[in-house]
Amino acid sequence: MIETAERIIKVKKPSIIVMHDEYGALQMSFLYASKKFKISTLSLQHGTIYQNAFAYTHKDSDINNDVTELDFPLPDRMCVWSESAKNALITSAKFPITVPIVTGDPKMNSLNKNKFKREKILKNFKIPSDKKIILFATENLPSNEERDLISHTIFESISMIKDCFFIVKVHPNETDISKYHKIAEKFKVSSYMIIKDANPYELIHVSDIVIISYSTVGLEAMRMSKPVISLNLMGYHDESIIIKNNLASIVRTKKELIPTITELLVDQNKEKIEYAKNFAEQELGSIYQDATEKIVKNILELKNSENRF
Structure with a gap:
């Protein structure tokens, strides 16, 4: 799957890759490939994230965002629903503090309006x-x-x-x-x-x-x-x-x-x-956050940063 992701990136030449969660096999393949081609990545929280959740329990040695061997790859930014989710990613999942960004849940825009x-x-x-x-x-x-x-x-x-x-x-x-x-x-x-x-x-x-x-x-x-x-x-x-x-x-x-x-x-x-x-x-998180607007802002910031392709 990593080779397939690399081929897609070579053909499509994206300036950023956005994914809905980052721990599935498909998503991880694109994360590995994106590091190789220096493509920015952003993921959106999919389900509830809490302390010691199975999908987000890592050792410090599992996480190294720049390493080339097969560790646990991370997106450049991950848009999460709440401070609680952000804290769980930092303390339990060992994410660098720069990765999780609290934007709120975009589904809540519909519920709010x-x-x-x-x-x-x-x-x-x-x-x-x-x-x-x-x-x-x-x-x-x-x-x-x-x-x-x-x-x-x-x-x-x-x-x-x-x-x-x-x-x-x-x-x-x-x-x-x-x-x-x-x-x-x-x-x-x-x-x-x-x-x-x-x-x-x-x-x-x-x-x-x-x-x-x-x-x-x-x-x-x-x-x-x-x-x-x-x-x-x-x-x-x-x-x-x-x-x-x-x-x-x-x-x-x-x-x-x-x-x-x-x-x-x-x-x-x-x-x-x-x-x-x-x-x-x-x-x-609150239903009153302008989640969609904040997510788009983060996508544009990564997209407009130095072209890494």
Whole structure:
């Protein structure tokens, strides 16, 4: 992949490379290649970054931005959502202090400028207004066994809860959504919607409960003052920032899900919701930052710096 990245750079001759995260195999290949050709690089934070996160736990010896051997390559700048993320990159991931730049999350520009109207959203998605709405955000989990267990557990539980409408927001990396229709049919769930391409903030806004495993969607829902259920049915996510800090209702067995949903539909813990909202705002940054403008400014600064090609 590094050779492919080098060939693309030779042909396209970019003045800067911008990437959405920097730890995937494709992104790292371009980082290695960009160092060779002295091309500026900038990455955007993709998911939650916190102290000792798996993807961002390095030794000092792992990081050397100018070395030629295969260490952990870094972008010239990384635009992050919050001071919390910046501090985690510097202390836990050993990033040089010049790399992380706090810009905020560009997705929040949309959330800040659009005043969501519940009635309009319900009408657009043909969601009944007289039912409680439960949103499940799927995740690109590495274990197929866990994916199947979570999906079957949720649909089975939903089939036993009256007067609710179930929304499955499919992760962008999932390609086969037919499996969810098959599970719905298996458990005779009729009042539901499965959607992939939609503004998640609109769906969160109209939802009464949001269900995740450990996704950043959980924190985004908390910032919007929604109660969140975190499914940890196989015990894989104990180190999740959501579970570790007791921000959500944690469900560890199948039999716990129905009573947890039922309880939250009747009596939401306002004190816990407020605590989770404050925590999420600290991790995700303010929605009032002009993130897009700041990111563009950093791109132009790197692009207009000394031509390194």
